[in-house]
Amino acid sequence: MTGPTLSDDKPAEVEEFSSDVRLAISNDTLADMVEIVLRLDNVPIEDESTSNPGLIIGDPAGFALLNEGQAPPHNRSLLLINDEADIPEGMEYLLVPHHGDDHDLDPGLLIRKVREMLSGRKPSIEKNPVTNLPGAAAFEAELRERISTGERFGVVFADLNQFKNYNKAYSYSRGDEMLCSVGELMSEILNRYPHPQNFLSHLGNDDFALISSEKHAPVIAEEIVDRFDAMVSEFYDVSDLTRGSVLITDRKARESECPLVTIALAVILSSRNALEHAAEALDIADELLEYLKSRDVTESCCIVERKSAE
Numbered sequence: 001m002t003g004p005t006l007s008d009d010k011p012a013e014v015e016e017f018s019s020d021v022r023l024a025i026s027n028d029t030l031a032d033m034v035e036i037v038l039r040l041d042n043v044p045i046e047d048e049s050t051s052n053p054g055l056i057i058g059d060p061a062g063f064a065l066l067n068e069g070q071a072p073p074h075n076r077s078l079l080l081i082n083d084e085a086d087i088p089e090g091m092e093y094l095l096v097p098h099h100g101d102d103h104d105l106d107p108g109l110l111i112r113k114v115r116e117m118l119s120g121r122k123p124s125i126e127k128n129p130v131t132n133l134p135g136a137a138a139f140e141a142e143l144r145e146r147i148s149t150g151e152r153f154g155v156v157f158a159d160l161n162q163f164k165n166y167n168k169a170y171s172y173s174r175g176d177e178m179l180c181s182v183g184e185l186m187s188e189i190l191n192r193y194p195h196p197q198n199f200l201s202h203l204g205n206d207d208f209a210l211i212s213s214e215k216h217a218p219v220i221a222e223e224i225v226d227r228f229d230a231m232v233s234e235f236y237d238v239s240d241l242t243r244g245s246v247l248i249t250d251r252k253a254r255e256s257e258c259p260l261v262t263i264a265l266a267v268i269l270s271s272r273n274a275l276e277h278a279a280e281a282l283d284i285a286d287e288l289l290e291y292l293k294s295r296d297v298t299e300s301c302c303i304v305e306r307k308s309a310e
Contacts, residue, residue: 024058128202131183139201143278154217157285160206165258169246265302
């Protein structure tokens with residue numbers, strides 16, 4: 001075997017990109033905002049269009065005008081979008097909600113994404129800022145991969161009941177502490193059943209999800225239920241635990257009793273349902289968790305999906 005040889009000629013397959021950013025933003029107000037942010041951070045912007053910019057930043061309408069309606073390669077483009085509903089698969093995006101002519105652009109997040117993409121570094125898995133667990137996007141990517149390979153797996157979705165009332169009674173900071181403890185509890189239990197498929201995520205708010213083997217998923221869910229109530233009791237005052245509820249005062253100074261926080265879990269096994277898309281699992285979980293809520297259960301509980309009718 002001969003080693004590589006040096007040559008003045010670059011390999012044909014290597015494509016050179018500039019370090020400049022091209023803006024393809026149809027909304028003038030948003031375009032001005034982005035350009036100001038980039039120039040303040042000394043990010044170079046194209047004065048004239050080149051064939052291979054380092055990065056293209058645009059909104060859907062702006063991208064549609066490029067290359068006769070063909071969007072640029074995903075690895076060189078950042079989509080600015082105000083609704084996450086229609087994001088192209090695998091495309092990097094930045095959510096920029098707008099209200100009339102006002103755009104909620106996060107300058108720090110824009111610069112961080114631009115710097116990462118220009119440097120060619122693959123962005124790390126997005127983490128939930130409260131628990132530091134992988135977020136919803138990472139979970140859906142993992143789930144899509146499981147579905148595409150055809151392997152069997154189990155998914156456990158977890159939802160905290162009465163969590164909003166806990167925040168009202170004890171503060172959002174205490175609520176964040178509870179979420180961190182829930183994440184730690186689920187991680188500890190998941191690690192007791194090691195498996196290559198294991199994956200834990202914090203989807204947002206008080207929703208968590210984990211992926212494991214079909215064999216382990218129901219067992220893990222039951223163990224979470226068994227241990228949750230003892231763990232969560234540490235977050236209450238003795239008076240509330242004794243009463244079995246918390247007192248909430250509304251804006252009109254009216255006081256009401258609300259139940260303590262419990263956890264509801266929905267278990268989905270891939271062999272019982274021919275999943276074709278990650279969204280299907282989320283829809284099934286929503287239905288199962290709504291069913292548990294309709295039963296007005298005052299204790300932590302879990303439900304395992306039955307085999308779908310053929």
